[in-house]
Amino acid sequence: MKDTVFVDISDGSTCEILQVVIPKSIKPDNLSYGSSISAEGELSLTPNGKTELYAVNVHVIGKCNVLEDQYPFAPRKTYDQEYIRKYLHLRPRTRNFASVLRLRDLATTVIGDHLRNRGFISIHTPILTSNDCEGAGEVFLVKPQSKEILKSMKKEGQSEDEIYFNTTTYLTVSGQMHLETMARALTKVYTFGPTFRAENSKSRLHLSEFYMLEAEVAFITNVEELIEEVELLVKEVTKRMIERGASDWQSMGIPEPQWLDKKFGCLTYDEAFDVLTEHASKLECPIKYGEVFSKDHELFLVQYNNGVPIFVINWPKNNKPFYMKECTDDPSKVAALDLLAPDVGELVGGSIREDDYEKLKLKLPTMGNLSWYLELRKYGNAPTGGFGMGFERFLQCVLGINNIKDTVPFPRWPHNCKL
Secondary structure, three states: OOOEEEEEEOOOOOOOOEEEEEEHHHOOOOOOOOOEEEEEEEEEEOOOOOEEEEEEEEEEEEOOOOOOOOOOOOOOOOOOHHHHOOOOOOHHHOHHHHHHHHHHHHHHHHHHHHHHHOOOEEOOOOOEEOOOOOOOOOOOEEOOOOHHHHHHHOOOOOOHHHOOOOOOEEEOOOOHHHHHHHHHHHOEEEEEEEEEOOOOOOOOOOOOEEEEEEEEEEOOOOHHHHHHHHHHHHHHHHHHHHHHOHHHHHHOOOOOOOOOOOOOEEEEHHHHHHHHHHOHHHOOOOOOOOOOOOHHHHHHHHHHOOOOOEEEEEEEHHHOOOOEOEEOOEEEEEEEEEEEEOOOEEEEEEEEEOOOHHHHHHHOOOOOOOHHHHHOOOOOOOOEEEEEEEHHHHHHHHHOOOOHHHOOOOOOEOOEOOO
């Protein structure tokens, strides 16, 4: 205006901005969009009830010449996510992504609160591990870069991959097996931390590094008990996020999930297969009995359930990991669950674990030393079951974010490990 400059500032603690009214007589010459500043003055209410600061002193801490410095985000202009993703170091300054980061932080807190209230104990499972829990071989190898260290530590007969730890070591794909040891002592446990998958996928649903929430419960013998725990977790965490993160939720224009107050669906694998077969003409990929479902199949089943998440249980054992327990009424199936959700498909996977010593002994993989895992069934055994939920996929689902790379501060995917 004629004698006044209006500046919007944010300190990142909220999506709300504070308007600063600056008389032109004290406006610094190097004040511009993108700058960091300090401002002193008197707070007052505007006619529409908002707080503003009438400045008596303004100091530019860090200038930002948008044109000369080629700052990638111009004022009053919108950019698509793919463009914004090119500037990971500056992306948090965009209003929408700042809201995502605050809601991600809130979700992390709410998950811990919920599980603590349910009697779960947090366990810090290792990131470095000697086992590939899923057995799919999608692991990252870990070894020292220094040739001098490797040379000085090498023992006769060791390969280079075994020198440092005396065994081949990987970045973890799951903390499940470590949780199983803890559940037999502490009953209800969980871990929440980074996991790694060496998949050659650049899809909107995959990352090479992501966060996984995993829980394990002792004295549990049927998949229905797991279903109850998973459904309660997903609903309660979402509700608390909406309540406590209302301003960011509204700022992003996120609709409240229409499934929050509805009972999640549940089908056996055979029932789900029959549904897909009946609607084969609507599917992009053909369905074959005994195989895992494609993303197309998963999303169709959610749609078939009127957009409400749906559990698929009792899966063919040939397509599931060795540690899952056979169904008592059908040994060709295992007591496993997948929770399928809108937009993302598989959100949670879990199972009852095989607790029979002799049966597990026959199914143990030949690679890797899992004798300790077998011994859990030998000394004062207790049956356990558990599940894992991809945290970023959860955020995608509830926040309506299309690409998983836009749910995490520094995404890693094949051919991309910036910063």
